[in-house]
Amino acid sequence: MKSIGILGIVAAVLAAIVLFNSFFIVDQRKQALLLQVGRAVEAYNEPGSDEAGLKLKIPLLQNVVMYDRRNLGLNVEGIEAYASNQEQLIVDAFVRWQISDPLAFYQRLNNERDARSQLSNFTNAAIRNALASRLPEEIISGQRSELMDEIRQSLAGNIAGRGIEIIDVRIRRADLPDDVSERVFQRMEATRGQEAEEIRAQGDERAQLVRATAERERTVLLAEARQQAEEIRGEGDARRNEIYANAYERDAEFFRFYRSLIACEQAFTEGTRIVVGPNQLGLCNDFIDQARQSGSRR
Numbered sequence: 001m002k003s004i005g006i007l008g009i010v011a012a013v014l015a016a017i018v019l020f021n022s023f024f025i026v027d028q029r030k031q032a033l034l035l036q037v038g039r040a041v042e043a044y045n046e047p048g049s050d051e052a053g054l055k056l057k058i059p060l061l062q063n064v065v066m067y068d069r070r071n072l073g074l075n076v077e078g079i080e081a082y083a084s085n086q087e088q089l090i091v092d093a094f095v096r097w098q099i100s101d102p103l104a105f106y107q108r109l110n111n112e113r114d115a116r117s118q119l120s121n122f123t124n125a126a127i128r129n130a131l132a133s134r135l136p137e138e139i140i141s142g143q144r145s146e147l148m149d150e151i152r153q154s155l156a157g158n159i160a161g162r163g164i165e166i167i168d169v170r171i172r173r174a175d176l177p178d179d180v181s182e183r184v185f186q187r188m189e190a191t192r193g194q195e196a197e198e199i200r201a202q203g204d205e206r207a208q209l210v211r212a213t214a215e216r217e218r219t220v221l222l223a224e225a226r227q228q229a230e231e232i233r234g235e236g237d238a239r240r241n242e243i244y245a246n247a248y249e250r251d252a253e254f255f256r257f258y259r260s261l262i263a264c265e266q267a268f269t270e271g272t273r274i275v276v277g278p279n280q281l282g283l284c285n286d287f288i289d290q291a292r293q294s295g296s297r298r
Contacts, residue, residue: 022056022057022058022059023054023055023056023057024054024055024057024064025053025054025055026044026045026051026052026053026055026066027052027066028045028052028069029068029069029070030045030052030066030067030068030069031043031044031045031046031047031066031067031068031069031099031102032044032045032055032064032065032066032067032102033064033065033066033067033102033103033106034055034057034062034063034064035062035063035064035065036058036061036062037061040103040106040107041062043102043103045069046069046100046101046102047069047098047099047100047165065102065106067099067102067105067112068099068112069098069099070098071096071097071098071167072096072097072098072099072112073094073095073096073097074094074095074096074097074116074119074120074123075092075093075094076092076093076094076095076120076123076124076127077092077093078090078091078092079091079092079093079123079124079127079128081127081128081131081132082128082131082132083131083132083134083135083136083139084132084133084134084135085135085136087136087176088176089131089136089139089174089175089176090173090174090175090176091127091131091171091173091174091175092171092172092173092174093123093127093151093169093170093171093172094169094170094172095119095123095155095166095168095169096166096167096168096169097119097164097165097166097167098164098165098167099112099115099163099164099165100163100164100165101163102163103163104161104162104163105162105163105164106163107163108161108162108163109162109163109164115162115164118159118162119159119164122155122158122159123151123155123169125158126151126154126155126158126169127151127171129154130147130150130151130154131147131174134147136176139171139174147171148168148169148170148171151169151171152166152168152169155169
């Protein structure tokens with residue numbers, strides 16, 4: 001009886017162990033690859049799917065490999081690269097990547113440690129190849145967007161087929177040795193100086209054109225204004241003469257009297273010494289005599 005009890009306990013323990021190993025849980029942040037005798041038979045919760053939760057497997061015959069489903073980061077530091085003019089640069093880069101195909105990842109790379117090692121080597125090569133076609137000032141001055149796209153595409157092509165998706169590549173630092181840095185910045189300063197001179201020359205040319213156009217328009221406006229003034233003045237003189245003629249025809253004596261007053265006004269002003277005055281101006285002669293007397297006393 002005792003032996004039967006022991007066997008029952010052993011059987012129960014074995015059943016519990018088998019039952020416990022028949023299930024596994026896939027976390028939302030993970031993706032799982034089900035292996036059977038070392039061969040992948042099923043993948044769960046791959047990027048783009050939603051298969052997290054409790055899963056079933058055959059104990060002892062099948063086992064599970066878990067991979068991270070999230071975006072992963074890799075720092076690649078101290079890359080020695082050469083620009084197109086053979087000047088050396090020290091580059092630090094950052095790669096953001098994801099395991100997009102767990103089956104291909106398992107077959108080609110097996111684990112994340114080996115994947116990081118190969119990804120670091122491929123990143124080194126991609127950065128060196130990209131920087132080799134550019135001058136140091138182009139790399140330093142901020143033409144980073146096109147450069148980053150080129151590096152990312154090159155890295156994605158090199159790592160293709162390994163179950164990895166390259167999300168982004170960024171150069172965090174691209175420094176020159178001290179002896180090279182001064183020469184590069186001098187070239188950059190000279191280049192910017194030339195660009196500034198070209199822009200300044202274009203501005204001066206534009207300013208001269210604007211001033212010439214404004215002066216031409218001013219001359220035209222003044223000429224048109226003078227022409228209009230002369231026309232208006234001519235019309236006024238014609239109207240004045242017409243009025244004078246009409247007045248003379250109506251009352252010739254009054255018209256002569258009015259012209260005499262105008263002559264007096266033009267002949268002298270207050271405080272002016274009259275030497276020679278008009279004669280035979282009718283009523284104006286008295287004013288002329290008084291003005292001569294006033295001038296003699298002074």
